[in-house]
Amino acid sequence: MTKLILTTCVILSLAAGLHASPVSNLKVSIDSKLVAFSTSPIFKNGTWLVPIETLGKQLGLKVEMPDGEEMVVICGSGESELCVPLQLGEDAFSIDNVTYSKLEDLTEPFGFEIYKTTETEVEIVRSEQLAPKFTLPDLDDTPKRMQDFRGKKTLLYIWGSW
Amino acid sequence: MRPWHDKANAEFVTLVDSENILGNLFNLKAIPYGIMIDEAGRLVKSPFSINVAKKETLTMLEKWLTDPAYNATLLGNVKPASKSLNPKVIEANARFQLGLTLLEIGKKAEAMTEWRKALALDLKNWIIHKQIWAVENPDKFYDGNVDYGWQKAQLEAEKEE
Structure with a gap:
């Protein structure tokens, strides 16, 4: 009996939290253009939940909600045929008739990368725009990844002593 | 590489590419080449023949560092280097x-x-x-x-x- 009560409390707490803490100041950009959300993203448990339909459309993704299934299916377009199911209540959340998912779940499986400009500003970067990734040793033989220089403008100057 | 790095009192990071990894990634045939990458990791300018002794090169780099609109313009023009299939x-x-x-x-x-x-x-x-x-x-x-x-x-x- 104790177990049942505890479980119920946790679920209610999550649902109440989702209603109670809308944060309207997440700015998301794609190709340097700000995404206009009709419903604000929500910050919950250290992560951003974003309206799937609005952002999915901006990213060129197909969003389907199969009848009778407690899930949302997100599919890539173009060359990517990947489809990712998000379970409602676990990976996706319906709040006031708007379905949300974690920002990462809507971007990373489809090759997009998230660049955080600030805690409330993110840029979604298409994989084809990214410089190729590599790892090379520095003069002390410490491996450095190209990604280690994120957050700074970087001039890669390739030269040889000859 | 260390003597050149030290002689220049370099404050930048020097990486050693003894296996021509960058040459292969960017299909380079000669050096020196410059590649510009922005804060988000995007390729802003594909490999270009670079001479930092030239005033116009330095002016362009300074503009890139100080003018966010210029970064966006470069991004719009970039054509990623394609690896040769020859x-x-x-x-x-x-x-x-x-x-x-x-x-x-x-x-x-x-x-x-x-x-x-x-x-x-x-x-x-x-x-x-x-x-x-x-x-x-x-x-x-x-x-x-x-x-x-x-x-x-x-x-x-x-x-x-």
Whole structure:
């Protein structure tokens, strides 16, 4: 009996939290253009939940909600045929008739990368725009990844002593 | 690389690419080349022949660092470098890599053979060309100063051959 009560409390707490803490100041950009959300993203448990339909459309993704299934299916377009199911209540959340998912779940499986400009500003970067990734040793033989220089403008100057 | 880095009192990070990883990634045939990457990791300007002694190059770089709109303009114009699918170039790269490995394990003669085959397949590749020169004539490259006069004379001699 104790177990049942505890479980119920946790679920209610999550649902109440989702209603109670809308944060309207997440700015998301794609190709340097700000995404206009009709419903604000929500910050919950250290992560951003974003309206799937609005952002999915901006990213060129197909969003389907199969009848009778407690899930949302997100599919890539173009060359990517990947489809990712998000379970409602676990990976996706319906709040006031708007379905949300974690920002990462809507971007990373489809090759997009998230660049955080600030805690409330993110840029979604298409994989084809990214410089190729590599790892090379520095003069002390410490491996450095190209990604280690994120957050700074970087001039890669390739030269040889000859 | 350390002597050049120290002599310049360099504050930037120097990475050592002994396996021509960047040459392969960006399909480079010569150096020096510059590649501009923004804060988000996006390629802003594909490999371009760079000379930092030129005022216009420095002006362009300064503008890039200070003007966010210029970054966006460059991003809009960028054409990512495509890796060559030319079979000859692919074979040349493979032979060049093999030569580097052979040199590392002390098989200098075999390395030179591979590099000469690589150069024959990709004649305009100056990375391969200079690698051959540097290993054949280390005194012209690694005795403190690089002898560019010798390189010029060598090039003329090779043209005549």
